[in-house]
Amino acid sequence: MYIKKLVILILISLALLASGCEEKMSAEEIVAKMQEKEASLEDYSGTIHTTTYVNGGKDLEDEIQIMYKKPDLMKTFGVEEGKEFESVSDGEFVWSYSAETNTVTKMELPEEPLLTEKDFVSIIGNFVNESEVSMLGVEEVDGRSAYVLEARPKVKENGSELASRTKIWIDRETWMVLKSSIYNNKGNLITEVEIRDLKINTGIPDSEFKFEIPEGAKVETLDMDEELKVPDNLSLEEARQQASFEILVPEYMPDGYMLNSTMISEEGDRAAEGQGSETVILSYQKGAENFDVIETVYENKSKENSFMEGAEKISINGKEGKYLNEFGDTKMLQWELGGVEINLIGSLEKTEMLKIAESFKEPSTEVDILDEESLKEPFTEFYILGPDGTAENYPTDYVLGENGTVIVGITNHEQKPVNYTMEVKLEDTLLPISADWKNIRIEDNETLEKAVTITPPFVGTHMMLAFSLYKEDEKDILEGGICMPYRDLHLLINVSQNLSKNVSTPLRR
Numbered sequence: 001m002y003i004k005k006l007v008i009l010i011l012i013s014l015a016l017l018a019s020g021c022e023e024k025m026s027a028e029e030i031v032a033k034m035q036e037k038e039a040s041l042e043d044y045s046g047t048i049h050t051t052t053y054v055n056g057g058k059d060l061e062d063e064i065q066i067m068y069k070k071p072d073l074m075k076t077f078g079v080e081e082g083k084e085f086e087s088v089s090d091g092e093f094v095w096s097y098s099a100e101t102n103t104v105t106k107m108e109l110p111e112e113p114l115l116t117e118k119d120f121v122s123i124i125g126n127f128v129n130e131s132e133v134s135m136l137g138v139e140e141v142d143g144r145s146a147y148v149l150e151a152r153p154k155v156k157e158n159g160s161e162l163a164s165r166t167k168i169w170i171d172r173e174t175w176m177v178l179k180s181s182i183y184n185n186k187g188n189l190i191t192e193v194e195i196r197d198l199k200i201n202t203g204i205p206d207s208e209f210k211f212e213i214p215e216g217a218k219v220e221t222l223d224m225d226e227e228l229k230v231p232d233n234l235s236l237e238e239a240r241q242q243a244s245f246e247i248l249v250p251e252y253m254p255d256g257y258m259l260n261s262t263m264i265s266e267e268g269d270r271a272a273e274g275q276g277s278e279t280v281i282l283s284y285q286k287g288a289e290n291f292d293v294i295e296t297v298y299e300n301k302s303k304e305n306s307f308m309e310g311a312e313k314i315s316i317n318g319k320e321g322k323y324l325n326e327f328g329d330t331k332m333l334q335w336e337l338g339g340v341e342i343n344l345i346g347s348l349e350k351t352e353m354l355k356i357a358e359s360f361k362e363p364s365t366e367v368d369i370l371d372e373e374s375l376k377e378p379f380t381e382f383y384i385l386g387p388d389g390t391a392e393n394y395p396t397d398y399v400l401g402e403n404g405t406v407i408v409g410i411t412n413h414e415q416k417p418v419n420y421t422m423e424v425k426l427e428d429t430l431l432p433i434s435a436d437w438k439n440i441r442i443e444d445n446e447t448l449e450k451a452v453t454i455t456p457p458f459v460g461t462h463m464m465l466a467f468s469l470y471k472e473d474e475k476d477i478l479e480g481g482i483c484m485p486y487r488d489l490h491l492l493i494n495v496s497q498n499l500s501k502n503v504s505t506p507l508r509r
Contacts, residue, residue, distance in 0.1 A: 101218075133151045149168050231263040231264060236282075247282075316354070383408075384408055
């Protein structure tokens with residue numbers, strides 16, 4: 001979420017600053033100017049302070065520490081939405097740690113950036129064209145001189161105007177966003193983001209961006225393509241076959257609207273324990289207009305959504321609902337029916353939204369609290385323990401000719417029996433291990449824990465000892481015949497020469 005905030009602020013700052021100039025610049029010129037300013041920036045650090053407001057009062061405050069160094073090193077850590085996290089980009093992988101679940105996720109960075117210069121030109125151009133921007137003056141933010149600008153969306157084609165506005169403070173030296181305040185259509189402040197203690201070009205060392213896996217943490221390797229993949233667009237019939245609960249549909253539909261798409265998303269195996277959920281999104285469309293029906297069931301809904309705390313209470317067929325109209329033309333109606341939380345979101349009039357809501361019928365059976373296993377996507381736990389069976393005391397210092405032992409664990413949550421294969425490499429050298437690891441069959445929800453003996457064949461320091469797990473029926477073959485492991489784990493080890501024996505010493509090749 002903090003990444004989204006940064007990207008949005010950077011794009012808005014470019015658009016607003018250029019639009020506020022006496023001589024308006026094109027999107028291409030804005031990008032060129034930004035690149036010119038960015039060329040002198042080697043590194044920066046600071047604290048991103050975010051405050052959200054509900055009904056004019058503070059609802060939530062987050063502070064995120066950030067460090068960045070060219071070309072692609074970044075570190076963020078702090079508390080967001082009440083949860084501790086840490087994320088490090090070391091130029092090759094993005095490592096993220098959740099203290100709540102004691103889980104590390106590892107994701108390889110793409111070779112090409114997700115947003116190209118052409119994308120930035122297009123986004124900035126659209127924003128400039130759709131906003132009325134004015135310069136309010138110059139102020140100081142945390143000791144730095146900044147331009148103050150205000151943006152209001154232009155009047156829409158149908159004549160209605162979004163009354164929301166954005167104020168933004170832009171550093172005169174670097175063009176970086178120092179502060180941003182966003183107001184709703186009633187003039188109430190809803191979000192404020194400020195960068196504090198900004199320090200530029202201080203020579204941040206590369207060592208700051210080395211991620212250390214916390215003791216006992218579970219490590220999961222993610223595929224960026226899969227993480228960014230948009231859920232499949234399904235027919236209503238297909239969605240009903242896949243969803244774990246009965247999908248509800250309205251019997252009343254405003255003239256001209258038709259069901260356009262149905263999607264299912266799950267928050268399961270990477271959610272905190274007991275906090276999983278499954279969501280179905282029904283999108284209805286009439287020309288350029290649309291509204292969404294979002295139905296969610298929770299494994300354990302522990303508290304109400306603070307976002308709706310200030311909403312108007314309203315009756316829907318005798319049940320309590322909440323209606324919110326704080327964001328321009330977009331309104332929200334929320335209620336619960338048979339254990340399913342329903343959110344109706346769109347620009348329809350309040351009376352139409354109520355007609356739609358009241359046309360929903362109770363499900364044929366009450367939805368039970370969602371079973372944890374039904375939420376989880378298939379996955380495999382792959383972990384290493386020390387020789388005493390705990391997540392510590394791993395043998396990391398070896399003597400050449402001698403061996404050490406670790407315990408490797410595999411738990412199958414693939415919802416079917418799976419055949420696995422494991423390999424162990426020291427740097428790029430394949431190490432001999434028991435033939436039992438060449439064909440491991442594990443039934444669903446069963447665990448295998450077994451000792452593996454490691455005998456390093458050469459000396460060296462800070463060498464990568466890699467454990468790679470493959471699913472026999474799903475090997476990903478890359479160019480050159482290289483297989484990508486399904487799961488992988490690493491230890492850094494040192495191997496010293498056995499000084500008690502008068503033999504030649506194999507060296508790392």
